[in-house]
Amino acid sequence: MEAKPSSTSPSTFVDQLVVPGDVILDLSSMANQTIKLGGGLRQDGDSISVMKAGTLRFTKPNKYWVESSHKRYVPSAGDNVLGVVVDTKPENFLVDIKGPALAFLPVLAFEGGTRRNIPKFEVGTLLYVRVVNANTGMNPELSCMDANGKAAEYGVLKEGYMFESSTGLSRTLLSSPPYPVLEALGKKLSFEIAVGINGRFWVNASQSSTVILVGNAILKSESLSLVQQKIYLEKLLKNIQ
Amino acid sequence: MEQRVATSLIMTLNEKKFIESALLSEIRVDGRRPFDYRTLTITFGSEDGSSEVQLGQTQVIGFVTAQLVQPYRDRPNEGSFSIYTEFSPMADPSFETGRPTDIAIELGRIIDRGLRESRAVDTESLCVISGKLVWSIRIDLHIIDNGGNLVDAANIAALAALSTFRRPECTFGGEDGQQLIIHPPDVREPLPLIIHHLPIAVTFGFIGKENTMVIDPTHYEEAVMGGSMTATLNTNGDVCAIQKAGGEGVPHSVIMQCLRIASVKAADITNKIKNSVESYNTERSLRKVKRHNPSTVVVEFGQQGCGDVAKHHMERLNLGSDESSVISHSDDVELGRKLIENDKMEKRNITAKRFGGGTATWDPYSRGVDGNALRASLASRVATPPEIHKEEPKQEKQNETLSYQQSLVHEVTKIELQTKQPKTLKDAVKPRHKRRNKLMANSSPS
Incomplete structure (x- = not known):
């Protein structure tokens, strides 16, 4: 040093x-x-x-x-994450976002949320949410609204499958220019994807085989170099047709 | 505390539904078909009786050790074996240290039953003195990573570790032929266990309303499945044990189908274990050849050292004395060996310094760490007079200063010499020991 x-x-x-x-x-x-x-x-x-x-x-x-890339996530304000409802309390939903502590999602943190129209979430519901507050020693606070109070894309994710990845992989998935693997897959197949910076991504497609293929291709590409990724994808996409 | 809720595996409703719906179209989340096993890799540690098994993401380490103990009263001439599991919280956040969980106990029991009930390990060959001394085999299984199907992975780890384990050879010697001699591994080749067959555990999971059967479930599938069944079979298709867990009932026909599939998988896995054990054994014997390379002097004095060790044993070890002294004595030997090893290391370092300016082919570091070379020359260090100590470095220096090709030729001739020498010595000694051993076994009161 x-x-x-x-x-x-x-x-x-x-x-x-x-x-x-x-x-x-x-x-x-x-x-x-x-x-x-x-x-x-x-x-x-x-x-x-x-x-x-x-x-x-x-x-x-x-x-x-x-x-850096981790298995666990350290919450920080402004991150878009995928969370799983673990428990329901009168004021908050308790949501797991892979952090050290469970996050609070206030029942009113939805677009036009009032005491009367509190959403009903079962335990195990998958949500796309935004971290509003993250301080050490406190549970992070989530919201299903953007800064303008609109629902935007936040909310429940239905169907599909959630894959666990490292935080590094989800960051590269969100990078711009777009991740080459994601781009190549998107050209051949039609699917929906939602990436949380906390090391989770959700994939949905009309066929379950597509979901599995896309998810595993992304997971596998993490350990490959750019050239290897190209070769791997070429092989993979050839097999589909 | 509410924060503690997060310790168990968190599954979303999406995932649960998806696993079930994907299975209906005969595909699983990791891209496998329902009856595909994950990739299995078996590696071995540097010591005999240690194995590392990877089954997909699941990772288990097996380690086998042996100890001389008093046998159980009802089985005076049978050795025993026991299985200990270690579930580290590193493998899965839901594992906690301290008291073993239900899964840990179940896992140990399944593997234990597979080995015990089918009499896969020959326990009678572990008997040293009937009713007095037998070998007790301890199998430690450490779960390093939990990716599902721990039972199968741990079972394979246990089998692989057992197949490579070797226990030190015991003979009777001394003036009256009554003293027990435990030969250290560098004096006499340790003996492998007698394993009649390999009972392989194959786990099935039953998922969803239609009880779709999958083989080798991942931990996501384990969280969803209604029930599971572990069938333990060997390569001949003999069913050694069956464990059915979970609430879901399974019809007779499905169980028969499971057994048919399991027997195919068991044959595959048996082949894999046998192949990797074989390659380990060839590697091991190659290592052994190398270990005698440095000098013939070492081997010669190794024999002398053996005699000395034997004498040492004779003095301290009486068959009439109770077992505790035997064990404590072997501990003493261990301690002494370690001390000597340390001493040896220091000496090596000194010689390394002395000959630091040698040829480039000589690597002092790897020399210093080479355990086999250490062990091989250990015996010579035990009781040989000091002038021999001086001789060895000289020999080493000779080797080191030789050019690579020269030394190769040199080695070859040496190997030939060695293979002749110890053989003649052993041949002269062994039959007598064997006869004595038999006589002892016959004459000893059962």
Whole structure:
């Protein structure tokens, strides 16, 4: 670690693998600048150091964060996630979003939600929801409305199958430009997909074989390189016809 | 606490419905057909009697150890075996440490019954002294990852571990032929267990209203299924045990169909286990050849060391004495061996430093870690006079400084020499021991 001078510009670390303890920024050399820190970073006096292993990301003008792939999800406000109703309480639905604690979905957090038209969710209902609040030591709060109070795409997902993946895979599924595997599959087959950043994705199609094929192709593509993905998909799609 | 609700597997209604509806069109969520088994991989550890089995996502480690104990009163000349399961919370959040859960007990019982009732392991060959000393085999099964169908995976892990396990050889010796000698593995080749056949467990799940049958259910299917049935069969198609769990009733015809399918799968799995055990054994024997390579000196003194160890045993071990002393004594030997091993390591390091400037083909690190070479030369360290200690490094140096090709030729000739030498020695010793052993078995009061 000593080999890395603390005064190196952050650009050397951006999109690189970083490990806990790496100092990515020296604040003393960058006066009069505002930077925003995301997950996995910490300010130690005059330096910004890394707290978890992953890839350092940077977006203009000033946002830094560390991305990594996990089996579990750490809730953060603004994420779109797939949740499963675990329990119903008078004020809240308890929803599992793969986080350390169950999330609360207030019964009024629906478009035009009043005390009179509380939706009835069975235990095990699959929901596409938005994380509104996520603080340490508190249960995260969810909502089935967008910021404008509209239902948008949020709500119950019917039929289909929910696949569990890593958080890294669901992030690549949501990336732009679109994930090549998803694009290639979409050209040949017709299916619906909903991706939660919490490492879950839901696929629906008219035929159950399509759902299984799409889901497994996506899961398998995670461990393949770009070229391997191409070959794998070509083979797969040939077999369909 | 409400947060604790999340420990069990959370299944959505969508998933439950989908698994059932997809099965109606004869397809499963992982792309298998109803009667397809997941891919099975069996690997072995560096030690005898350890195995690692992967069945799809499921992962189980099996480990077999043996100990000399007093036999049960009603079976004075039979060894025993027992199964211990370890369900780590790492494998599945619903597993908790501490008291074994119902699943853990059921799993252990199914595997135990398959092995015991079919008499797959020859327990009588584990007897050392009738009514006094027998080998007790302990099978440890560690669940590393739960992807469903733990029973089958754990059963295969247990069988694979049993097939590679070897116990140290025991003979009677001493002046009056009454003393028990436990030969360490580097003195005498340890003996494999006698396994008559491999009872393979094959699990079926019954899912949905129509009780659709699936083989090798995943943990999602396990969460949905109404009932399951585990049939334990061997490659000849003999049914060793059947376990039917869950509330759903199953008609007679379905059970017969299950058994027919299971016998096919059992043959497949038996082949797989046998093949991997065979490749392990060839690898093992190759390793053994290598371990004698460094020097002939080691082998020679190994024999001498054996005599010494035997003498050591004779002094401490009396057949008349109670078993506890036997066990504590073997512990002592273990401890001593470890100490010696440490000592040996240090010495190796020193020699490594001394010869650090040797040829590039010599890798001090791998040398230092090579357990077999250590063990092989261990015996020589036990009781040989100090001048021999000096000789060995010399020999090593010779080997090291030789160029690769030269050393190869050298090795070949050495191997030939070795194979002759220990054989002649052993041939001279073994028959007498055997005769004594038989005499002992006959004369000992049963």
